[in-house]
Amino acid sequence: MKFKNITDQNLKVLYYTLFDKGNSVSAEKALDLYIKKENKAFYLSFAGHFSAGKSSMINYLLDKDVLPKSPIPTSANIVKINSGYGVARVYFNH
Ligand SMILES: Nc1nc2c(ncn2[C@@H]2O[C@H](COP(=O)(O)OP(=O)(O)O)[C@@H](O)[C@H]2O)c(=O)[nH]1
Ligand SMILES: [Mg+2]
Incomplete structure:
Protein backbone atom coordinates (compact mmCIF):
# COMPACT_ATOMS: atom_id res chain seq x y z
CA MET A 1 0.00 0.00 0.00
CA LYS A 2 1.46 3.36 -1.03
CA PHE A 3 1.66 6.10 1.64
CA LYS A 4 -0.65 8.39 -0.36
CA ASN A 5 -3.33 5.66 -0.27
CA ILE A 6 -3.26 5.47 3.53
CA THR A 7 -6.21 7.41 4.93
CA ASP A 8 -6.35 9.47 8.11
CA GLN A 9 -8.76 6.86 9.42
CA ASN A 10 -6.18 4.08 8.80
CA LEU A 11 -3.62 5.99 10.84
CA LYS A 12 -6.10 6.74 13.64
CA VAL A 13 -7.06 3.05 13.88
CA LEU A 14 -3.37 2.09 13.84
CA TYR A 15 -2.58 4.61 16.58
CA TYR A 16 -5.40 3.54 18.92
CA THR A 17 -4.80 -0.20 18.27
CA LEU A 18 -1.10 0.09 19.10
CA PHE A 19 -1.80 2.30 22.10
CA ASP A 20 -4.48 -0.09 23.44
CA LYS A 21 -2.02 -3.00 23.08
CA GLY A 22 0.45 -1.07 25.24
CA ASN A 23 2.88 -0.34 22.39
CA SER A 24 3.15 3.39 22.99
CA VAL A 25 6.47 3.67 21.10
CA SER A 26 4.96 2.40 17.83
CA ALA A 27 1.75 4.35 18.52
CA GLU A 28 3.88 7.50 18.68
CA LYS A 29 5.35 6.61 15.26
CA ALA A 30 1.84 6.26 13.81
CA LEU A 31 1.04 9.69 15.24
CA ASP A 32 4.20 11.11 13.65
CA LEU A 33 3.05 9.70 10.29
CA TYR A 34 -0.36 11.31 10.78
CA ILE A 35 1.23 14.70 11.52
CA LYS A 36 3.56 14.40 8.51
CA LYS A 37 0.57 13.60 6.31
CA GLU A 38 -1.43 16.53 7.76
CA ASN A 39 1.50 18.90 7.10
CA LYS A 40 2.09 17.40 3.64
CA ALA A 41 5.70 17.05 4.77
CA PHE A 42 8.32 15.60 2.46
CA THR A 74 31.03 20.78 12.52
CA SER A 75 27.43 20.09 13.51
CA ALA A 76 28.20 16.58 14.88
CA ASN A 77 24.49 16.12 15.45
CA ILE A 78 21.19 15.72 13.66
CA VAL A 79 20.42 18.92 11.75
CA LYS A 80 16.97 19.71 10.43
CA ILE A 81 16.35 22.40 7.83
CA ASN A 82 12.87 23.79 7.21
CA SER A 83 11.64 26.37 4.75
CA GLY A 84 9.75 29.41 6.05
CA TYR A 85 10.41 32.20 8.51
CA GLY A 86 13.40 31.90 10.84
CA VAL A 87 12.78 30.79 14.41
CA ALA A 88 14.97 29.90 17.37
CA ARG A 89 13.91 27.11 19.70
CA VAL A 90 15.72 26.42 22.95
CA TYR A 91 15.14 23.10 24.70
CA PHE A 92 16.09 22.69 28.34
CA ASN A 93 16.79 19.37 30.02
CA HIS A 94 14.11 19.82 32.66
N1 LIG B 1 37.72 17.24 -2.72
C1 LIG B 1 36.45 17.38 -2.32
N2 LIG B 1 36.22 17.95 -1.12
C2 LIG B 1 34.94 18.09 -0.74
C3 LIG B 1 33.85 17.64 -1.54
N3 LIG B 1 32.69 17.91 -0.86
C4 LIG B 1 33.05 18.48 0.29
N4 LIG B 1 34.40 18.63 0.37
C5 LIG B 1 35.17 19.19 1.46
O1 LIG B 1 35.14 18.25 2.55
C6 LIG B 1 35.09 18.94 3.79
C7 LIG B 1 33.91 18.44 4.62
O2 LIG B 1 32.70 18.79 3.95
P1 LIG B 1 31.32 18.99 4.70
O3 LIG B 1 30.31 19.36 3.67
O4 LIG B 1 31.47 19.91 5.89
O5 LIG B 1 31.04 17.50 5.22
P2 LIG B 1 29.92 16.92 6.22
O6 LIG B 1 30.59 16.76 7.54
O7 LIG B 1 29.55 15.58 5.63
O8 LIG B 1 28.75 17.86 6.27
C8 LIG B 1 35.00 20.44 3.49
O9 LIG B 1 36.29 21.00 3.65
C9 LIG B 1 34.56 20.47 2.03
O10 LIG B 1 35.04 21.62 1.37
C10 LIG B 1 34.14 17.04 -2.81
O11 LIG B 1 33.26 16.63 -3.56
N5 LIG B 1 35.46 16.95 -3.12
MG1 LIG C 1 27.96 18.94 7.97
Whole structure:
Protein backbone atom coordinates (compact mmCIF):
# COMPACT_ATOMS: atom_id res chain seq x y z
CA MET A 1 0.00 0.00 0.00
CA LYS A 2 1.46 3.36 -1.03
CA PHE A 3 1.66 6.10 1.64
CA LYS A 4 -0.65 8.39 -0.36
CA ASN A 5 -3.33 5.66 -0.27
CA ILE A 6 -3.26 5.47 3.53
CA THR A 7 -6.21 7.41 4.93
CA ASP A 8 -6.35 9.47 8.11
CA GLN A 9 -8.76 6.86 9.42
CA ASN A 10 -6.18 4.08 8.80
CA LEU A 11 -3.62 5.99 10.84
CA LYS A 12 -6.10 6.74 13.64
CA VAL A 13 -7.06 3.05 13.88
CA LEU A 14 -3.37 2.09 13.84
CA TYR A 15 -2.58 4.61 16.58
CA TYR A 16 -5.40 3.54 18.92
CA THR A 17 -4.80 -0.20 18.27
CA LEU A 18 -1.10 0.09 19.10
CA PHE A 19 -1.80 2.30 22.10
CA ASP A 20 -4.48 -0.09 23.44
CA LYS A 21 -2.02 -3.00 23.08
CA GLY A 22 0.45 -1.07 25.24
CA ASN A 23 2.88 -0.34 22.39
CA SER A 24 3.15 3.39 22.99
CA VAL A 25 6.47 3.67 21.10
CA SER A 26 4.96 2.40 17.83
CA ALA A 27 1.75 4.35 18.52
CA GLU A 28 3.88 7.50 18.68
CA LYS A 29 5.35 6.61 15.26
CA ALA A 30 1.84 6.26 13.81
CA LEU A 31 1.04 9.69 15.24
CA ASP A 32 4.20 11.11 13.65
CA LEU A 33 3.05 9.70 10.29
CA TYR A 34 -0.36 11.31 10.78
CA ILE A 35 1.23 14.70 11.52
CA LYS A 36 3.56 14.40 8.51
CA LYS A 37 0.57 13.60 6.31
CA GLU A 38 -1.43 16.53 7.76
CA ASN A 39 1.50 18.90 7.10
CA LYS A 40 2.09 17.40 3.64
CA ALA A 41 5.70 17.05 4.77
CA PHE A 42 8.32 15.60 2.46
CA TYR A 43 11.59 14.58 4.12
CA LEU A 44 14.98 14.15 2.51
CA SER A 45 17.66 12.64 4.74
CA PHE A 46 21.42 12.73 4.31
CA ALA A 47 23.58 10.46 6.42
CA GLY A 48 27.26 9.67 6.27
CA HIS A 49 30.66 9.92 7.92
CA PHE A 50 31.75 13.32 9.19
CA SER A 51 33.41 15.45 6.51
CA ALA A 52 32.02 13.20 3.79
CA GLY A 53 30.55 16.27 2.07
CA LYS A 54 26.89 16.16 3.21
CA SER A 55 26.69 19.87 4.09
CA SER A 56 28.50 20.83 0.88
CA MET A 57 26.02 18.80 -1.17
CA ILE A 58 22.98 20.24 0.64
CA ASN A 59 24.31 23.81 0.15
CA TYR A 60 24.85 23.04 -3.54
CA LEU A 61 21.33 21.61 -3.95
CA LEU A 62 19.82 24.64 -2.17
CA ASP A 63 22.11 27.00 -4.13
CA LYS A 64 22.73 28.74 -0.81
CA ASP A 65 25.33 28.39 1.97
CA VAL A 66 22.87 27.34 4.67
CA LEU A 67 25.14 24.88 6.47
CA PRO A 68 28.74 25.36 7.61
CA LYS A 69 31.27 23.11 5.92
CA SER A 70 34.68 22.21 7.21
CA PRO A 71 37.22 19.37 7.13
CA ILE A 72 36.79 19.07 10.92
CA PRO A 73 33.44 17.83 12.34
CA THR A 74 31.03 20.78 12.52
CA SER A 75 27.43 20.09 13.51
CA ALA A 76 28.20 16.58 14.88
CA ASN A 77 24.49 16.12 15.45
CA ILE A 78 21.19 15.72 13.66
CA VAL A 79 20.42 18.92 11.75
CA LYS A 80 16.97 19.71 10.43
CA ILE A 81 16.35 22.40 7.83
CA ASN A 82 12.87 23.79 7.21
CA SER A 83 11.64 26.37 4.75
CA GLY A 84 9.75 29.41 6.05
CA TYR A 85 10.41 32.20 8.51
CA GLY A 86 13.40 31.90 10.84
CA VAL A 87 12.78 30.79 14.41
CA ALA A 88 14.97 29.90 17.37
CA ARG A 89 13.91 27.11 19.70
CA VAL A 90 15.72 26.42 22.95
CA TYR A 91 15.14 23.10 24.70
CA PHE A 92 16.09 22.69 28.34
CA ASN A 93 16.79 19.37 30.02
CA HIS A 94 14.11 19.82 32.66
N1 LIG B 1 37.72 17.24 -2.72
C1 LIG B 1 36.45 17.38 -2.32
N2 LIG B 1 36.22 17.95 -1.12
C2 LIG B 1 34.94 18.09 -0.74
C3 LIG B 1 33.85 17.64 -1.54
N3 LIG B 1 32.69 17.91 -0.86
C4 LIG B 1 33.05 18.48 0.29
N4 LIG B 1 34.40 18.63 0.37
C5 LIG B 1 35.17 19.19 1.46
O1 LIG B 1 35.14 18.25 2.55
C6 LIG B 1 35.09 18.94 3.79
C7 LIG B 1 33.91 18.44 4.62
O2 LIG B 1 32.70 18.79 3.95
P1 LIG B 1 31.32 18.99 4.70
O3 LIG B 1 30.31 19.36 3.67
O4 LIG B 1 31.47 19.91 5.89
O5 LIG B 1 31.04 17.50 5.22
P2 LIG B 1 29.92 16.92 6.22
O6 LIG B 1 30.59 16.76 7.54
O7 LIG B 1 29.55 15.58 5.63
O8 LIG B 1 28.75 17.86 6.27
C8 LIG B 1 35.00 20.44 3.49
O9 LIG B 1 36.29 21.00 3.65
C9 LIG B 1 34.56 20.47 2.03
O10 LIG B 1 35.04 21.62 1.37
C10 LIG B 1 34.14 17.04 -2.81
O11 LIG B 1 33.26 16.63 -3.56
N5 LIG B 1 35.46 16.95 -3.12
MG1 LIG C 1 27.96 18.94 7.97
